[in-house]
Amino acid sequence: MSTDPRRRFEPELWxxxxxxxxxxxxxxxxxxxxxxxxxxxPLAMALGIASIPQNVADSLSHEYPWLTPPAMGLFTxxxxxxxISLLGGTRxxxxxxxxxxxxxxxxxxxxHGHAGLAVAxxxxxxxxxxxxxLRLGRYIKFIPYPVETGFTAGIxxxxxxxQVKDLLGLTILNExxxxxxxxxxxxxxxxxxxxxxxxxNWHAAGVGAASLACxxxxxxxxxxxxxxxxxxxxxxxxxxxxxxxxxxxxxxxMHARPVVETIGSRFGGIPSSLPSPALPGFSWSLVREMVPSxxxxxxxxxxxxxxxxxVADGMxxxxxxPDQELMAQGAANIGSSLLFGLPATGAIARTxxxxxxxxxxxxxxxxxxxxxxxxxxxxASLAKLVPLPALAAVLVVVALNIAQVxxxxxxxxxxxxxxxxLLATFLLTVFTDLTIGVGVGVVLASVLFxxxxxxxxxxxxxxxxxxxxxxxxxxxxxxxxPKDPARIQQRAIPPGVEVFEINGPLFFGVVDRLxxxxxxxxxxxxxxxxxxxxxxxxxxxxxxxxxxxxHKCQRRGTRLLLAGVxxxxxxxxxxxxxxxxxxxxxxxENLDDALARARTLIHRExxxxxxxxxAHPTPDHPxxxxxxxxxxxxxSE
Numbered sequence: 001m002s003t004d005p006r007r008r009f010e011p012e013l014w015x016x017x018x019x020x021x022x023x024x025x026x027x028x029x030x031x032x033x034x035x036x037x038x039x040x041x042p043l044a045m046a047l048g049i050a051s052i053p054q055n056v057a058d059s060l061s062h063e064y065p066w067l068t069p070p071a072m073g074l075f076t077x078x079x080x081x082x083x084i085s086l087l088g089g090t091r092x093x094x095x096x097x098x099x100x101x102x103x104x105x106x107x108x109x110x111x112h113g114h115a116g117l118a119v120a121x122x123x124x125x126x127x128x129x130x131x132x133x134l135r136l137g138r139y140i141k142f143i144p145y146p147v148e149t150g151f152t153a154g155i156x157x158x159x160x161x162x163q164v165k166d167l168l169g170l171t172i173l174n175e176x177x178x179x180x181x182x183x184x185x186x187x188x189x190x191x192x193x194x195x196x197x198x199x200x201n202w203h204a205a206g207v208g209a210a211s212l213a214c215x216x217x218x219x220x221x222x223x224x225x226x227x228x229x230x231x232x233x234x235x236x237x238x239x240x241x242x243x244x245x246x247x248x249x250x251x252x253x254m255h256a257r258p259v260v261e262t263i264g265s266r267f268g269g270i271p272s273s274l275p276s277p278a279l280p281g282f283s284w285s286l287v288r289e290m291v292p293s294x295x296x297x298x299x300x301x302x303x304x305x306x307x308x309x310x311v312a313d314g315m316x317x318x319x320x321x322p323d324q325e326l327m328a329q330g331a332a333n334i335g336s337s338l339l340f341g342l343p344a345t346g347a348i349a350r351t352x353x354x355x356x357x358x359x360x361x362x363x364x365x366x367x368x369x370x371x372x373x374x375x376x377x378x379x380a381s382l383a384k385l386v387p388l389p390a391l392a393a394v395l396v397v398v399a400l401n402i403a404q405v406x407x408x409x410x411x412x413x414x415x416x417x418x419x420x421x422l423l424a425t426f427l428l429t430v431f432t433d434l435t436i437g438v439g440v441g442v443v444l445a446s447v448l449f450x451x452x453x454x455x456x457x458x459x460x461x462x463x464x465x466x467x468x469x470x471x472x473x474x475x476x477x478x479x480x481x482p483k484d485p486a487r488i489q490q491r492a493i494p495p496g497v498e499v500f501e502i503n504g505p506l507f508f509g510v511v512d513r514l515x516x517x518x519x520x521x522x523x524x525x526x527x528x529x530x531x532x533x534x535x536x537x538x539x540x541x542x543x544x545x546x547x548x549x550x551h552k553c554q555r556r557g558t559r560l561l562l563a564g565v566x567x568x569x570x571x572x573x574x575x576x577x578x579x580x581x582x583x584x585x586x587x588x589e590n591l592d593d594a595l596a597r598a599r600t601l602i603h604r605e606x607x608x609x610x611x612x613x614x615a616h617p618t619p620d621h622p623x624x625x626x627x628x629x630x631x632x633x634x635x636s637e
Contacts, residue, residue, distance in 0.1 A: 009132070009324050011087045013362040025361060032359035033367030036094055036350050038226040040077050041372055043350075043398070045263065045270070045383065046228075046391040047097040048073025050162055051105040051342055052114075055181040057267065060114055064340075067275070068267035070383065072342055073097050075274065078373045080332035080344030085365025087331055089324025090309040092316060092359045094350040094368060095332055097342045099398045100304055101297070103158040104434055105342055107184040108293050116290055118280030121337035123287070123294035128301060128330030137322025140306045146414070146422040147441035148303070149407055154429025154437055156403035159395060161186060164193050166392035167212075169204025171257050172196050186430050203244055203259045208389030211235050215397045224356065228394045235390035236262075236382075245385060264384025272380035274373070277338040296435045297333070297343045305329050305346035315355045349401065417448040453504055496526035497598045499563075499591070506535045506542040506569065514549050524556040526605060527598040531591055533564030543578050550582060559601055562587045563594035 052060075052069040060067045077096040084095030109117045131137065165172065165182060172180045172192065183189045211231050218227040239245050244259040258265045309320035325346070332344050354364055411422050421444050429437030493499060500517060502510055518528070538546075553560045565573075565587055573579045579587060588594040 009327060011324065011328070011362070012089055012091045012321075013086055013366070016091065016361040016363070021361065021363070026363065028358040029361055029364035030367055032354050032357035032364040034371050035226070035357040036354045036359075036364070036368040037371035037375070038229050039350055039353055040081070040094070040096055040347075040368065041074070041375060042228045042232045042386070042391065042394060044073035044077045044097060044372070045070035045386065046073070046394045047099060047102065048076075048342065049166075049263075049267075049388065049391060050099075050102045050159070050395055051097070051109070053106060053110045053181045053184075054179050056109045056114055058178075061268070064275075065268075066271040067340055068263075068270055070263055070267060071270040072340055074270060074372065074376055075339055076336050076341035076344050078274065078369050078376070079339045079341055080336040081372070082366060082369035083332040083335050084328050084344070084346065085362040085369065087324075087328035088346075088362060088365075089321035089328065090312055090346070090351075091318050091320075091361055092312050092351060092355050092364065093305070093309060093320075093325070093346045093362070094354050094365050095305070095329070095344050095346055096350070098304060098345055098347050099159055099395060099402060100152065100155050100300060101343050101345070102162060102395075103155060103184070104293075104296055104300065106162065107433065108290075110181065110184050112286070112290065112293075115280050115282060116286060116293070117342075118337045118340075119282045119286055120290040120293040120297055121333050121341075121343050122280065123290060124297035124301065124343065125330045125333030125335075125337065127294060127298040128326050128333065130330075131298070131302065132323045132325070132327030132330060135323045137302070137306060137326045140302050140322065141310075143303060143438075143442060144421060144445040146411055146418045147425050147438060147445055148307070149404055149411055150422045150425025150441055151429045151434055151437050153403050153405075153408050154426045155434065156399040157430050158186060159399035159402075161189055161193070163392040163395050163399070166261070166388045167205070167208040167396065168197075169201025169208070169261065169389060170196050171199045171201065201249075201257070201260070204261065204387075204389045207235055207239060207244075207260055207387050208393050211390040211393035212396055215393055219397065227397075232386055232390050232394070235387050236385045239387045240385050245387070261388045262384060263386045263388070266388065269384040270376070270380050272377055274376075275340050278340075280337060292435060296433075299438065300434060301329050301333065301343060301345040302326060304348070308346035308348040308351050311348055312351050312355060315352065316360075349398075417452065421445045421448065453510075493595065494527075494599050494602055496602050497529065497595070498525040498527070499529045499531055501531040501533075503534045506532065506538045506546065510542070515552065518549075518552060518556070518558070524558050526557075526602055527559050527561060528553055529561045529563055529591070529594045529598060531563045531594075532566070532569065533591075535564075535569060536566050538569040538572055540576070543573060543576055547578060547581060559598075560586065561594045561597060563589075563591045565589065 048069040048071065052072065057069050081094065081096045084093060088095070105117060108120055112120075162182065164170070170193065172182070174180045180192075183192060214231050214234070215227050218225055218230070239260050239262065245262045245265065247259045249257060249259055263269060305325055306320075306322050309322070309325055312318070313320055329345060336342060336344050354368070357364075359365075408422070408426075412419055414422075421441055424444055425437045425441030427437075428440055498517075500514060504510070514530070518524075550560045560582065562582070570579070570587070573582075573587075586597070588597065
């Protein structure tokens with residue numbers, strides 16, 4: 001990667017063109033772009049329909065007669081897909097709407113309408129731009145794997161529930177006889193669907209079941225074929241040939257419905273051109289309301305796009321630049337919001353298909369957007385014939401694929417803390433929303449990680465040593481190296497002294513274990529030595545907890561000494577004033593000095609008990625430092 005600051009945020013497309021681009025590469029990219037366009041076209045329409053509630057679609061049709069949900073999906077492919085390929089930091093990334101956004105976009109639109117969705121998408125775009133400029137892309141990888149698996153599985157379940165209505169042809173009406181809007185929340189949605197199972201349209205259910213079976217069969221026997229397009233074209237031909245797209249039936253004796261609903265019967269079709277850019281109408285109160293939604297969109301976009309980039313790196317051997325990718329995703333979402341599109345991100349499945357089709361540069365992604373636009377301009381009228389049960393079947397297969405059932409089942413056999421994080425994230429994503437699911441999952445994973453670090457860093461069965469038991473316990477799973485010259489067992493520990501060794505960072509979780517050790521002693525030791533030779537970092541929480549532990553030691557008449565303190569912890573403790581409060585005379589570079597200090601303190605205490613002389617107290621001088629240095633990398637003891 002170039003260190004030139006002018007090229008720090010250079011798009012991969014510009015880099016490829018600067019390095020040289022041949023007609024042979026153009027041919028490969030054109031073929032890949034056409035392949036992905038064929039995949040993206042039906043999927044975009046399905047995602048648009050699934051993302052926009054019926055009442056929002058109805059209100060949009062009054063204000064913008066040409067603006068329909070399937071058209072919004074196509075606008076997103078063209079606009080966002082083009083921008084991501086032009087500006088992205090991944091050579092073969094394909095951008096556009098994805099199934100993961102369906103529950104989020106649906107909930108935002110249902111509560112705030114199209115204006116709220118446009119404002120949230122615009123704000124998310126700016127958040128992603130700022131994140132890229134601040135170089136935050138590298139931190140997305142720290143989201144734990146159980147959290148990723150849990151929320152993607154939760155999204156998959158939500159998508160499956162959202163497609164039951166169109167897959168089975170259920171008719172759910174309001175009191176005024178118009179199509180009802182399905183609730184965004186999972187439990188009310190399932191309750192409503194179950195209560196209307198008696199309205200199944202068997203013609204539509206047959207089309208949906210046949211489409212689903214064909215998709216699953218082709219996925220197994222012909223995985224490289226554009227399955228979605230083939231099935232949708234086939235279903236459209238069958239429905240048109242049988243006249244089901246125009247015929248109607250009375251399902252309850254009063255209300256008529258199409259034998260099989262199509263894009264044309266519900267939405268009227270799609271436009272044959274792109275709209276003019278327009279700022280969404282918003283107020284500051286709406287902006288404040290949409291901040292959580294914008295954060296959710298930005299977070300999911302960052303996670304999914306960088307995950308897709310990692311998958312692409314594994315397939316091509318390239319290395320993506322996460323900060324440039326975040327900036328491209330931000331620009332793409334800004335552009336999509338201004339052109340009546342949906343939130344966009346990198347699409348893992350389409351990116352993989354792009355690579356398998358021979359793409360090697362971002363030109364393939366640019367051409368994929370151009371091809372989709374060309375199809376819109378020339379064949380928009382044919383979209384009216386597409387049956388909605390077939391589109392629902394496409395999204396059902398997408399949901400099954402992103403559910404990662406095998407990985408989910410495998411994680412159920414993982415350590416208990418990972419299973420807890422997985423199930424908590426999954427259930428909260430399904431029954432609340434993605435923001436709560438991911439937020440709680442990350443916090444829970446962090447807390448459990450700190451608990452494990454505390455256990456690993458400070459296990460009193462292994463790390464606590466006293467004068468009456470200086471040897472290692474026989475049952476310790478990781479006994480210290482007997483050849484280590486710095487072993488506590490090589491030292492003579494005076495009576496009344498306990499040594500506790502920490503193996504890792506010093507934070508509040510570890511100090512809590514120290515409190516357990518102190519409480520577990522039948523008689524408070526005169527001196528407690530805390531050995532920190534493996535502790536290279538301490539934070540504010542750790543320092544506060546250490547000071548609290550020192551107060552507890554003082555209340556029990558125990559003197560706390562620190563041994564083996566490294567430069568970073570010592571610097572931070574000095575800056576925070578902790579060294580002054582602990583006493584510089586109680587902090588040592590190695591264990592030998594600390595033990596010598598402990599002997600001095602114990603001898604002084606005994607002398608005072610045997611010969612009390614208040615008029616002449618023993619001066620409290622620190623033991624002169626020795627040349628020993630136990631810190632790894634700075635010498636041996």
